[in-house]
Amino acid sequence: MSRKPKNDDTSPAPRWRPDRPWDALPTLPPAVELETRAVLKRCIVARAALAELKQAVGLIPEPGMLINTLPLLEAQASSEIENVLTTADEMFRHLQAKDSADPATKEALRYREALLEAVRDRERRPLGTGVAESICSRIRGIETAVRTDERIVIAKLETGEVVYTPPVGGRRLRDLLADWERFVHDDSPLDPLVRLAVAHYQFEAIHPFTDGNGRTGRVLNSLLLVEQGLLPLPVLYLSRYVIGHKRDYYALLLGVTRDGAWEDWILFVLRGIEETAAWTNAKIAAVRELAEHTAGYVRAALPKIYSRELVDLLFQQPYCRIANLTEAGLAQRQAASRYLQALVGIGVLREHVSGRDKLFAHPKLIGLLTRDGNGFEAYSAG
Numbered sequence: 001m002s003r004k005p006k007n008d009d010t011s012p013a014p015r016w017r018p019d020r021p022w023d024a025l026p027t028l029p030p031a032v033e034l035e036t037r038a039v040l041k042r043c044i045v046a047r048a049a050l051a052e053l054k055q056a057v058g059l060i061p062e063p064g065m066l067i068n069t070l071p072l073l074e075a076q077a078s079s080e081i082e083n084v085l086t087t088a089d090e091m092f093r094h095l096q097a098k099d100s101a102d103p104a105t106k107e108a109l110r111y112r113e114a115l116l117e118a119v120r121d122r123e124r125r126p127l128g129t130g131v132a133e134s135i136c137s138r139i140r141g142i143e144t145a146v147r148t149d150e151r152i153v154i155a156k157l158e159t160g161e162v163v164y165t166p167p168v169g170g171r172r173l174r175d176l177l178a179d180w181e182r183f184v185h186d187d188s189p190l191d192p193l194v195r196l197a198v199a200h201y202q203f204e205a206i207h208p209f210t211d212g213n214g215r216t217g218r219v220l221n222s223l224l225l226v227e228q229g230l231l232p233l234p235v236l237y238l239s240r241y242v243i244g245h246k247r248d249y250y251a252l253l254l255g256v257t258r259d260g261a262w263e264d265w266i267l268f269v270l271r272g273i274e275e276t277a278a279w280t281n282a283k284i285a286a287v288r289e290l291a292e293h294t295a296g297y298v299r300a301a302l303p304k305i306y307s308r309e310l311v312d313l314l315f316q317q318p319y320c321r322i323a324n325l326t327e328a329g330l331a332q333r334q335a336a337s338r339y340l341q342a343l344v345g346i347g348v349l350r351e352h353v354s355g356r357d358k359l360f361a362h363p364k365l366i367g368l369l370t371r372d373g374n375g376f377e378a379y380s381a382g
Contacts, residue, residue: 039267052277064316074234111139146209204253237280293378319360
C-alpha cells in the first residue's frame with residue numbers, strides 16, 4: 001500500500017503552468033493510491049519477466065559476454081533518445097579504443113562507463129544525489145553538480161513550445177532530491193517496480209542538472225533494479241522500449257505533472273519492464289545458442305587451437321584484438337595472431353584494419369545483437 005501524505009494541509013495547491021518554474025513540485029510519496037488493482041496485476045507479470053531474465057543471466061558462464069554487450073546497447077539507445085546519434089556497431093568497434101571514436105560515440109560510451117561504475121560501487125555509494133552527480137559527470141565528460149540558480153525549460157523540438165519548466169534554486173532542488181532519496185530507500189512495502197516508476201518521474205521533474213538528466217535517470221533505473229536484487233547485472237535494455245514509445249513516454253510524464261495521472265505512468269513503466277525483460281531474455285538465449293554452435297564448429301574445424309576460453313573471448317569482444325588473447329593468457333602475440341587469422345579462414349571472424357590496429361569482427365554475434373530477430377545462419381564446413 002502507498003504511504004499516506006506527510007501532512008493534512010488543505011490550503012489550495014499552487015497552479016502548475018508550463019512556462020513557470022514548478023517550485024511547488026509535490027514531495028514523495030504522491031497523495032494518491034499508487035498500487036491500484038491494475039498496477040498490482042501488471043506488477044506480477046513484470047516481476048515474473050524479470051525473474052526469468054535473472055535466471056537467464058545466471059546461466060551465462062562468463063559475465064563479460066553480457067557486460068560488454070547489453071549495457072552498450074542500452075547506452076546507444078539511451079543516448080539516441082537525447083539525439084546523441086551513433087550506432088551499436090560503432091560502439092562495439094571503439095569499445096577498447098574510445099579516443100579514436102567520433103564525439104557522439106564517445107559520449108554514448110561514457111554512458112556505459114557511468115552505468116557499470118555505479119553498479120560496481122553501489123555498496124560503497126548507495127543510490128542518492130551524490131551518485132546522480134557522479135553519473136551525470138561521467139556521461140557529460142565534465143564535472144556536473146546540482147543546478148543552483150540556472151533556469152531551464154523543456155520545449156518541443158519542432159515548435160519551441162514550452163511544455164515544462166523545472167524547479168529553480170539550489171536549496172529547493174537539494175531539498176527535493178533529499179526527499180527523492182528518502183523515498184528510494186524507504187522500507188515501506190511498496191513494490192520496488194512501482195517505487196522505480198515514481199522515483200524516475202520525480203527525478204525527471206526535478207531535472208537537477210543543466211544537461212544529462214534523462215540519461216542519468218535511466219542509469220539510476222538500472223542501478224535500482226540491481227540494488228533491489230531484481231537483476232544481478234545491469235542488462236535490462238529498457239531504453240529500447242522508450243525509443244519505440246517516445247511520444248507516450250514524454251506525454252505520460254507530463255500527464256503526471258498536469259493531471260496527477262500516476263496510474264497511466266506506472267502502467268507504462270511496468271509494461272516497458274515486462275516487454276524489455278522478455279526481449280532481453282530471448283536475446284541472451286540466442287547468444288548462448290550461437291556460442292554453443294560456434295564452439296562446436298571451431299572445435300571441429302580447428303582442433304589444434306580450439307579452447308572454450310578462446311570461443312568465450314570472441315563473445316566478450318565483438319571486435320577482438322590480438323592483445324585480448326595475450327592479456328587473457330591464451331597465447332603469445334605471434335600465436336594469437338595466428339589463431340585469429342585461422343578463425344578468419346573458417347568464417348568466424350572478419351579482419352578490419354583501423355589505423356595501425358587490426359580488429360577482428362565477429363559478424364554473427366554483432367548481427368544478432370543489433371537486430372530484433374534471434375535467428376542466425378549456421379556455420380558450414382563446406
